Amino acid sequence: MLVTPDVIGVPVAVFVAAVTFAGGVLGGVSGMLTRLEKRIDRRFDLIDARFEHVDARFERIESDLAGVKAELVEVKIAIARVEGPQPRLLRP
Numbered sequence: 001m002l003v004t005p006d007v008i009g010v011p012v013a014v015f016v017a018a019v020t021f022a023g024g025v026l027g028g029v030s031g032m033l034t035r036l037e038k039r040i041d042r043r044f045d046l047i048d049a050r051f052e053h054v055d056a057r058f059e060r061i062e063s064d065l066a067g068v069k070a071e072l073v074e075v076k077i078a079i080a081r082v083e084g085p086q087p088r089l090l091r092p
Helices: 005-083
Strands: none
Touching: none
16 A cells, blocks of 8 residues: 555644644733733732832821820820819818
């Protein structure tokens, strides 16, 4: 039985075409995923910047609140000094 070049060439050509098609599809998917990953990274960077900004604001608010608490203690002490000691009932 003789094998003609067409019998050998057609399966080889089909295999090469399938590999080329698969490579193109995988390359396209890879490019698409790379682009998507870059977009997601940019968004996450923006969100991280927002969180850093909010964290800085919270730190400022906490320090301001600590200052207000300290001043409130000083005001309470000053009021207590102005009012004087508690009057006590003297028993005979």
